[in-house]
Amino acid sequence: MTDLLQGFDTNTYNPTDNFIDQSKELPTRMVSIYDIELNELNPLQDSEEAITEFADAIYEEGQIRSPLNVYRNKEGSGKKYRLLGGHRRLRALLLNAERYGDAQKMVPVIIEKNSSDEIEEKMKILELNEHRSLTPEQEKIIVSEYLNVYRQLESNGQKPKGQVRKWIASRMNIGEKKAEKYIHELEGYRRKRNEDPEGSDVGTNEENNNETVLQSAEKEHRKEIIKKISDYFGWKVKDNGSSICIKYKNNKNEDGFYSVLNILGFNEDGEFIK
Incomplete structure (x- = not known):
């Protein structure tokens, strides 16, 4: 544990980068918070009030020890790295650095490989966001992002295997019914107009499955409405x-x-x- 904690006792840069094993598999080092650029592809934008509250908690604790996830920035922004995971932590650290002279300014990072395209970069950000607790509103935002990625892949002829609700639920570690509810709110119901009356195999793949799922979602939605009416009167x-x-x-x-x-x-x- 002593070796693992080396480099956290001060805010100075450790030239040997010996916070964690510097192998190719896990290129982790201490870097300045001013060398990391926030990523505009991150869908979760916490309020200033929430960031301030989080920053206060970090300052009282002393510093953060869990690494941020970044990749080397090849664009001419002046920042060495661009953020993939840890947006809330970085914003809180930058705020503390403005307010307190002794605030943490060096942070451990895991340097990820550069993404091949924007879709892959979005996927990495979404996967890293799953490690934090989400409010229902934030969950819906993440579902929306995954849904956009799914539709993009679908239009590119790279549609992921399985139904969209299952694909999203497995990545967010939420129930399929919850994912289905969010999808309904975001896209509305998609109904199959011409059902096969004899129930043959024709048109019974994902389109037919979506029909059954969305009917189930509609029933749940109507139940909520009926309950609200009943409670009101x-x-x-x-x-x-x-x-x-x-x-x-x-x-x-x-x-x-x-x-x-x-x-x-x-x-x-x-x-x-x-």
Whole structure:
């Protein structure tokens, strides 16, 4: 452990780069935070308030020890490296360096191979983002990014194997139903117009599977809506598939018949008023 922690006791550069094994398999070293460029392809942009709170926690702790993931920057930005993983940590470190003279300015990095194209670079960023806790909003953003990558590969004739929801769920380590829900919110329902009436093998691959999955997603979506309506009015509401049943007498036996009429736009005489 003493050898592993060497280089963390100060913010000075260790010329031997002996923080971790400098083998070709894991090229890790200490670099200045000012030599790393933030990556605009990162989809998660934390608020200034969240970064400030995180920066305070880092400063109180002393410093971070988990390496950032970077690759050598070949563009003329003046920065030696471009970030792949650790955007929140780097932003917090840069903020602390502005506020405190004794803040950590040297950080361990793992130097990754340069990506062959933008899609591969996006995939690396998404994979590295999976190691942090995500809010539902952030999860949806990541699903959106994966969905865009999937569609790009699909249009390039390189469609990944398996259904899109399963492909995304396996990479994010979330349930397929959750991935399916996010996909529905992002793309809407995709329905197969001409189903084979006899259930033959024709058109029953991913297109047919998507049909079944999206029907399931729609059912879950409708359940949420029905529950919201029921909670709002305090009445029992049920979706029968072809009709919605509203029980307008609640547990206190209060009659809500005319309230239902008013909601639908009718007066007490059954005349449409809206």
